[in-house]
Amino acid sequence: MRVIWSIAATTVGEAVRRRVLLIILLVGLLLLTIAPALGQLSARQETTVLKGFMLGMIQLTSAVIALVLTVYMIPNEIERRTIYTILSKPVQRWQFLLGKYFGAVLALALMMSLMTAVQLLIFFIQQGEIAMELARAPALFFVQMSLLAAVAIFFSTFVSPLVNFFLSGGIYLVGSVLSPLVDTLAQSRGTTPAAKIGVQVLSTVVPNFSSYNVQNPIINPGQQIQNESWYYTMVTVYGLFYVGILLVAGILIFDRREV
Amino acid sequence: MRTKRTLLLVLMAAFFVGQGFLHHSAIFPRWRKDYSANQGSLGTAGLNPDQLLFALIGLREFVAGILWVRADSFFDTGNYDAILPIIRLVTWLDPKQIDVYATGMWHIGYNFTDEDQRSDRRYIPSALALGKEGARQNPHTYEMFFETGWMWYHKIDDDYDRAVEWFLKAHERPDMLPARKNLLSNAYQRAGEVDKAAELYFDLHKAAVKRVQNEPEVFGHLQNLETLENNLDTMLVRMVQRGYVAKNRNDGSFETGAYDVNPPFDVGFSAKVTVVEPRVIQIEGTWNVLPVGTRVRAVLRDADYETDKAAALHWDKTSSVNLDPPRDKTFMQEQLFVKNRRFNRTIDMSKDPTMYPFTSKDYVLEFYYNPRSAPPHIQDKFGWSGEGMTDKNFLNTEVRPGQRVVYTKMSLTREQLLRQGEWNPIDGKVPILRTKNYVEAGQSAQDDLIIVPQLRGAGQ
Numbered sequence: 025m026r027v028i029w030s031i032a033a034t035t036v037g038e039a040v041r042r043r044v045l046l047i048i049l050l051v052g053l054l055l056l057t058i059a060p061a062l063g064q065l066s067a068r069q070e071t072t073v074l075k076g077f078m079l080g081m082i083q084l085t086s087a088v089i090a091l092v093l094t095v096y097m098i099p100n101e102i103e104r105r106t107i108y109t110i111l112s113k114p115v116q117r118w119q120f121l122l123g124k125y126f127g128a129v130l131a132l133a134l135m136m137s138l139m140t141a142v143q144l145l146i147f148f149i150q151q152g153e154i155a156m157e158l159a160r161a162p163a164l165f166f167v168q169m170s171l172l173a174a175v176a177i178f179f180s181t182f183v184s185p186l187v188n189f190f191l192s193g194g195i196y197l198v199g200s201v202l203s204p205l206v207d208t209l210a211q212s213r214g215t216t217p218a219a220k221i222g223v224q225v226l227s228t229v230v231p232n233f234s235s236y237n238v239q240n241p242i243i244n245p246g247q248q249i250q251n252e253s254w255y256y257t258m259v260t261v262y263g264l265f266y267v268g269i270l271l272v273a274g275i276l277i278f279d280r281r282e283v
Numbered sequence: 284m285r286t287k288r289t290l291l292l293v294l295m296a297a298f299f300v301g302q303g304f305l306h307h308s309a310i311f312p313r314w315r316k317d318y319s320a321n322q323g324s325l326g327t328a329g330l331n332p333d334q335l336l337f338a339l340i341g342l343r344e345f346v347a348g349i350l351w352v353r354a355d356s357f358f359d360t361g362n363y364d365a366i367l368p369i370i371r372l373v374t375w376l377d378p379k380q381i382d383v384y385a386t387g388m389w390h391i392g393y394n395f396t397d398e399d400q401r402s403d404r405r406y407i408p409s410a411l412a413l414g415k416e417g418a419r420q421n422p423h424t425y426e427m428f429f430e431t432g433w434m435w436y437h438k439i440d441d442d443y444d445r446a447v448e449w450f451l452k453a454h455e456r457p458d459m460l461p462a463r464k465n466l467l468s469n470a471y472q473r474a475g476e477v478d479k480a481a482e483l484y485f486d487l488h489k490a491a492v493k494r495v496q497n498e499p500e501v502f503g504h505l506q507n508l509e510t511l512e513n514n515l516d517t518m519l520v521r522m523v524q525r526g527y528v529a530k531n532r533n534d535g536s537f538e539t540g541a542y543d544v545n546p547p548f549d550v551g552f553s554a555k556v557t558v559v560e561p562r563v564i565q566i567e568g569t570w571n572v573l574p575v576g577t578r579v580r581a582v583l584r585d586a587d588y589e590t591d592k593a594a595a596l597h598w599d600k601t602s603s604v605n606l607d608p609p610r611d612k613t614f615m616q617e618q619l620f621v622k623n624r625r626f627n628r629t630i631d632m633s634k635d636p637t638m639y640p641f642t643s644k645d646y647v648l649e650f651y652y653n654p655r656s657a658p659p660h661i662q663d664k665f666g667w668s669g670e671g672m673t674d675k676n677f678l679n680t681e682v683r684p685g686q687r688v689v690y691t692k693m694s695l696t697r698e699q700l701l702r703q704g705e706w707n708p709i710d711g712k713v714p715i716l717r718t719k720n721y722v723e724a725g726q727s728a729q730d731d732l733i734i735v736p737q738l739r740g741a742g743q
Contacts, residue, residue: 076377203311203315235311240318258305262306265301269298
């Protein structure tokens with residue numbers, strides 16, 4: 025466990041020193057600060073647009089950070105040959121992979137916490153109220169991004185960073201429309217049974233990122249939701265299952281890979 | 284080593300089964316109910332991939348807001364067609380934008396007209412579908428229920444029981460504005476449910492008195508109370524004058540008393556239709572009532588147009604918003620304004636071939652008069668449901684059960700309407716249709732004189 029923790033801590037240190045990540049974070053924060061001005065664009069919907077834009081920005085920025093952070097992680101270590109130094113010590117490959125993943129997740133947690141804090145501050149300045157409900161969506165976004173990081177880490181064990189970026193990004197986009205797609209097809213009379221089964225299979229195989237998009241009732245208050253914490257727990261467990269699958273698969277592949 | 288791999292594979296399989304079970308049994312049903320931006324399917328057909336992408340990256344409300352601002356400029360320039368896809372897109376991106384639903388519904392229902400400002404009523408089922416969708420997406424507020432009710436009450440102006448249904452749903456919402464609650468009583472009256480209308484007025488009055496007592500400084504409360512007192516007063520007088528109270532006593536006093544609706548008055552409807560030019564018809568006729576305000580509905584439609592009742596479309600036939608009305612169908616509705624006991628209206632459909640395509644072979648021209656849609660001073664004579672009205676030839680109690688309406692229809696062919704073949708305008712015959720009782724009228728100087736209403740005994 026200590027080994028994993030050491031690798032994770034080093035990964036966090038590397039992540040916060042990477043300029044490209046800091047620039048992405050800075051752009052995200054800048055976009056958050058201009059959100060109040062954009063809220064004026066819609067009559068009677070200022071607060072809705074403000075909340076929707078800020079949460080959207082946090083999600084988008086976090087997704088880009090998660091991808092950029094993780095796609096280079098393993099390939100860079102191999103390319104710079106630093107992996108030889110690490111693996112020559114009493115470190116197992118699976119410990120290395122897990123350490124890298126947890127490091128990425130911790131770095132993500134840091135950056136997302138910063139964005140959430142800035143969001144709450146901006147909302148307080150603009151609206152004069154502390155809207156703690158705005159922190160609920162980023163909490164699930166964090167689970168979502170941890171899952172995305174697991175997808176990217178899995179692919180990084182056998183594909184190049186550029187291919188990984190588009191592959192993981194594509195899976196994220198597909199996963200983000202799965203629930204709306206299943207919902208729409210289920211209700212559409214014209215959908216063939218084969219198409220319905222196909223989408224069901226797809227939504228079982230591909231990680232369902234749309235389950236984490238819980239911002240709707242936060243942006244539009246008035247909707248009554250019962251036992252919200254139960255849902256949050258369920259999707260977190262779902263995320264953990266998927267992260268487990270991806271990490272185990274990554275370990276199995278990485279174990280056999282020649283470095 | 285082999286055992287370790289097998290263990291890991293088993294672990295993976297267990298996780299896979301676990302996530303699948305969790306997703307399908309617990310997560311997706313809850314997500315659909317509580318977190319989906321669209322409560323139920325909106326149908327995303329027609330959205331471009333880039334528009335879909337905006338939605339995916341979590342900027343739905345932002346993009347929707349910008350699009351709606353863009354739509355505003357189209358309203359200013361009168362580019363109404365361009366607004367339709369924006370309405371669809373905005374409501375899909377952000378189904379909580381009630382203003383867009385309400386404005387969109389009004390736009391679709393009211394703004395598409397021909398050169399003479401006749402509404403293209405083929406759009407109304409879509410407008411209603413948008414209202415229904417808006418209500419489904421925003422069940423916590425009264426607004427879309429009220430707006431949909433208003434569309435039935437004001438635009439369709441016939442099936443008032445449907446207006447009542449929607450206004451009642453609006454009343455169930457806690458944010459319903461007190462001043463708007465009066466409209467339900469009006470709808471009850473127009474639906475012929477007079478007792479319920481009076482009962483509601485009493486309830487509203489009681490609530491208004493309480494509000495004034497609690498907050499005497501709020502001018503709006505006082506204003507609302509005065510409006511209710513006035514409405515209630517007028518209604519009670521009408522209930523007595525129209526014989527409603529006497530009739531419900533069942534003691535014979537209605538039959539012997541002097542009430543406005545007793546005996547029923549013969550409106551003496553007759554009509555003559557001439558296809559004066561291709562796609563231009565002239566409708567003349569008689570209506571034996573002097574007070575201003577009578578409008579007889581004339582509907583010209585494809586004989587096989589899907590309708591659920593006479594002189595109307597099947598307004599509520601769809602729940603899906605289709606912004607493209609049936610372009611191969613013709614449905615024209617006009618109100619014939621009665622002046623000095625006659626009506627004479629030329630309806631020119633030649634300038635709007637997209638609204639009146641005349642692609643079918645056979646057409647029906649319907650005449651319909653329902654006292655429920657009449658202004659109150661006419662209703663004073665005819666009653667809420669036509670009790671005080673009759674017509675020797677065209678009184679009908681079947682096309683609108685429970686009501687006494689005037690209804691008749693005539694058949695026309697495409698050749699007649701387009702003046703083709705034996706009906707050609709050069710040397711052909713002129714298509715003329717008449718009701719049996721139609722009598723040609725001589726012109727007189729009085730034809731341009733509108734005589735001031737006189738309720739009791741008017742036209743007799």
